Amino acid sequence: MITKHNLSTDSTQQGHDTVLKTHTNSQQLVTGTLALSVFTAVLGSLEFGYNIGVINAPQKIIEADYNATWVHRHGEPIPTGTLTSLWSLSVAIFSIGGMLSSFCVGFISEWLGRRKAMLINNLLAFIGGSLMGLSKLCRSFEMMIFGRFIIGAYCGLASGLTPMYVGEIAPTSLRGALGTLHQLAIVTGILIAQILGMESLLGSEDLWPVLLGLTVVPTVLQMALLPFCPESPRFLYIVRCQEHHAKSGLRRLTGRLEVGDMLAEMKEEKRRMDMERKVSILELFRSPIYRQPMIISILLQLSQQLSGINAVSCTSLTPFCSYLQLFLVERMGRRTLHMLGLGGMCISAIIMTVALALLDSVPWMSYISMLSIFGFVAFFEVGPGPIPWFFVAELFSQGPRPAAMAVAGCSNWTANFIIGMCFQSVAELCGPYVFLIFAALLLFFLIFTFFRVPETRGKTFDQIAANFNQHSAGGMMDMDLDKPSTELDYLGEDSIN
Numbered sequence: 001m002i003t004k005h006n007l008s009t010d011s012t013q014q015g016h017d018t019v020l021k022t023h024t025n026s027q028q029l030v031t032g033t034l035a036l037s038v039f040t041a042v043l044g045s046l047e048f049g050y051n052i053g054v055i056n057a058p059q060k061i062i063e064a065d066y067n068a069t070w071v072h073r074h075g076e077p078i079p080t081g082t083l084t085s086l087w088s089l090s091v092a093i094f095s096i097g098g099m100l101s102s103f104c105v106g107f108i109s110e111w112l113g114r115r116k117a118m119l120i121n122n123l124l125a126f127i128g129g130s131l132m133g134l135s136k137l138c139r140s141f142e143m144m145i146f147g148r149f150i151i152g153a154y155c156g157l158a159s160g161l162t163p164m165y166v167g168e169i170a171p172t173s174l175r176g177a178l179g180t181l182h183q184l185a186i187v188t189g190i191l192i193a194q195i196l197g198m199e200s201l202l203g204s205e206d207l208w209p210v211l212l213g214l215t216v217v218p219t220v221l222q223m224a225l226l227p228f229c230p231e232s233p234r235f236l237y238i239v240r241c242q243e244h245h246a247k248s249g250l251r252r253l254t255g256r257l258e259v260g261d262m263l264a265e266m267k268e269e270k271r272r273m274d275m276e277r278k279v280s281i282l283e284l285f286r287s288p289i290y291r292q293p294m295i296i297s298i299l300l301q302l303s304q305q306l307s308g309i310n311a312v313s314c315t316s317l318t319p320f321c322s323y324l325q326l327f328l329v330e331r332m333g334r335r336t337l338h339m340l341g342l343g344g345m346c347i348s349a350i351i352m353t354v355a356l357a358l359l360d361s362v363p364w365m366s367y368i369s370m371l372s373i374f375g376f377v378a379f380f381e382v383g384p385g386p387i388p389w390f391f392v393a394e395l396f397s398q399g400p401r402p403a404a405m406a407v408a409g410c411s412n413w414t415a416n417f418i419i420g421m422c423f424q425s426v427a428e429l430c431g432p433y434v435f436l437i438f439a440a441l442l443l444f445f446l447i448f449t450f451f452r453v454p455e456t457r458g459k460t461f462d463q464i465a466a467n468f469n470q471h472s473a474g475g476m477m478d479m480d481l482d483k484p485s486t487e488l489d490y491l492g493e494d495s496i497n
Helices: 004-026 032-053 059-074 080-102 105-112 114-134 141-169 172-179 181-196 208-213 216-228 233-239 243-254 260-274 281-286 288-305 318-332 334-357 365-382 387-395 401-452 461-471 487-496
Strands: none
Touching: 032 114, 032 141, 032 181, 032 216, 032 243, 059 080, 059 141, 059 208, 080 141, 080 401, 105 114, 105 141, 105 401, 114 141, 114 208, 114 216, 141 172, 141 181, 141 233, 141 387, 141 401, 172 181, 172 387, 233 243, 233 260, 243 260, 281 288, 281 401, 288 334, 288 387, 288 401, 318 334, 334 365, 334 387, 334 401, 387 401
């Protein structure tokens, strides 16, 4: 018979063990295998960013090539409306590809595993890059458009697979810092694309196919390096029940022979999973356990795309802000940084609106406008840029995580597509006051984050999931407070009282 005293003693001992595990994890060093694995994974993020930025610089040259192709086929210049439609399709179909493929992240990552899924996904990038690179030679804008769709499908999968893999292989104490590398690689890819897209480099009439085809370079590099990276130990143990391979992966990633504490954490998570049925996308919304973290994940993704960042073209500053965020995320916490970013963007958007409205009558407002743009982008890279991408991986345990990543990724891509299709029309209607719309949205997301988004810094996946289980019937989660973090701890606290 289990007495209250025994239960209390067990829970107290478990608390001591948790503290010991956290202390051990805090001493975790970045091994060569961990660094290689993270670097290899975020090559997909680099390619994602490259394909976001690569299409903008040579727009006029590519449109001229579309016209030349039309003349070659029909003997007359392309109608203006047709050219506009073809170019809009060339840009928007990238988001459509990402939107559709992001829904497959959960299925593919469970079927193939995280590492093999990234490896197979590179085939899409190779096909898409080849189609775009050869479109001028083949006089086919259809190849260009289809290539953009295929590369968008690649990016949709990469946007889910990369943070999932990095989040699962990273030790708890480094998970936030390593998670920001996904966004850092994205903005670095955008910057590289914009630099190479200059007319003096590859953005010329003859070399723009090379500019688009260069997307296969990180693809080849990632395919060459992935075989040297271990599969996610969490996936191997919790999903595939391969304890031996999971231990081997943990030893390679941590450089430690004794990994029992980490394996114990996975065993507890697997025990919880075995008590649950397989989680589908519909059950994420139906179950009160998952509903709240799912709503949080979706709104965090929307806070990124509906922030107005795509309306501001200024990426030369963003990699440096991302480097700063790399060091801040484990010191200040995810929730704090996200709120700081949202608040800073909201203020910057208001200042930007005022500056643009007074630009004609007050010439020096151009300097205020420029500073507000820099501030807008900098605050984006502090919070809404990187935080949503890896927050989803932290809010869900191993079972529902793939489905949650799929839904969150699709939400991100859908919002991206809507902004891309609608912003120009809204901007023409509202003029400089369009940024007040984004300011209002940013304020809403700031209030939501303050009241609903928990802090996950320093928490294991199991602790985070346990807190949602306990607070699913309540309002705001208290995960950032010194509350018990497992069911046994709650029972133990009751027995003491």
